[in-house]
Amino acid sequence: MMAKCTDWPEKPIKPLDSDCCGNGCVPCVLDIYDEEVKIWEKECLRLQQKDNKHENVSDSEDEADEEPVLSKDRYRRVKIIFITMETKDSARYRMKLPREKSLGLCIGQHIIIRGYLDSTPVTRQYTPISDVEIKGYFDVLIKYQxxxxxxxxxxxxxxxxxxxxxxxxxxxxxxxxxxxxxxxxxxxxxxxxxxxxxxxxxxxxxxxxxxxxxxxxxxxxxxxxxxxxxxxxxxxxxxxxxxxxxxxxxxxxxxxxxxxxxxxxxxxxxxxxxxxxx
CATH class of the missing domain: 3.40.50.80 (Nucleotide-binding domain of ferredoxin-NADP reductase (FNR) module)
Structure with missing residues (x-):
């Protein structure tokens, strides 16, 4: 059965012009939005071209083992291994990587993570706090209240x-x-x-x-x-x-x-x- 329109991911919400602080941040919130739209368009195209069964297989860890962990044009699913509270309003999230792979980042580089909060897609950038060469997992520090x-x-x-x-x-x-x-x-x-x-x-x-x-x-x-x-x-x-x-x-x-x-x-x-x- 082909994927229905209701199965498509929601289009990213465009930030207001006022959301940009004007300080030349890299990446800017508007840059992140542009990248989000490109990924969203490619996800929708894949859903048009492939049935749900095939798409689910492509997101599995088996296929992820054959490809780089990070991608510029699509998200890859990762499993949260555990969450450890660092302070009363900060927590360390450990994410599993497939078959002892590393993220492949250079020192100082960040990744973009998308999750869902009450069915609303939430995209944030994080710099992993674990060693860039560590294999099998990576850690990010999230402060919240x-x-x-x-x-x-x-x-x-x-x-x-x-x-x-x-x-x-x-x-x-x-x-x-x-x-x-x-x-x-x-x-x-x-x-x-x-x-x-x-x-x-x-x-x-x-x-x-x-x-x-x-x-x-x-x-x-x-x-x-x-x-x-x-x-x-x-x-x-x-x-x-x-x-x-x-x-x-x-x-x-x-x-x-x-x-x-x-x-x-x-x-x-x-x-x-x-x-x-x-």
Missing amino acids: TLYLLAAGTGIAPMSQVIQGIVGDEDEETRVRLIYGCRTYADILMKAELDTWSSFWNFSVTYALSQETDESSSCYRYGDQVHAGRVTATLLDTELGDRKENLLVLICGTKTFEADMIDHLNTLGLSEDKYFRF
């Missing part, structure tokens, strides 16, 4: 500065999750900006609408995450999950909202050094 923003009404204003500062920094690994409480969908402030920021890999938002009607749901933007009701301890528990150690929470809204959020976070076991009220 999840920043949760709890806002209500005009409390989105100071949060917007935080969001722009993070998504506008191409070297920033922090993932930003906004929980924004409003009465209705029509009351959401800075919606255009929030839609734009949502195109970045490391920003997402859930709108908690306390007075929304079922009829209004037909006006929602495609892809918006909407929670019917207030921001409750149950909702926060679902959002935070088991990530309560490696996170920071910022809170901004009415005095009542802020007090409620602090009570919820205390109930969930977060210590005072894990949250900050504007």
Whole structure:
């Protein structure tokens, strides 16, 4: 059976002109995007020319053994052997290479890695921290943290500065999750900006609408995450999950909202050094 259009990889999202810092970085974020598009086009062409079965074989380790580990025009799958925490917000990822091969890099060279975060392709560049001649595996160091923003009404204003500062920094690994409480969908402030920021890999938002009607749901933007009701301890528990150690929470809204959020976070076991009220 031939691959369907829905099986194709998603086209890379083009960075904004403002994403380029103008400092002559090599590679620039725009250069990486151009390379991503070329790889995407070749992947789609292969899917047009080959059936799924043949394509899966070509991505296997058996064929990878016959080819160089790195390629300029396609990604090769690698298996994560293990993850070791270096600090509270940094981890060493060890990737397996086929049959005792090395990456074949020179000192100081980087590689581009693509993964998927909530079905969204994420591409980042990393310089391996393992010896360039080591065989069978390579290590990369990834720094990360999840920043949760709890806002209500005009409390989105100071949060917007935080969001722009993070998504506008191409070297920033922090993932930003906004929980924004409003009465209705029509009351959401800075919606255009929030839609734009949502195109970045490391920003997402859930709108908690306390007075929304079922009829209004037909006006929602495609892809918006909407929670019917207030921001409750149950909702926060679902959002935070088991990530309560490696996170920071910022809170901004009415005095009542802020007090409620602090009570919820205390109930969930977060210590005072894990949250900050504007």
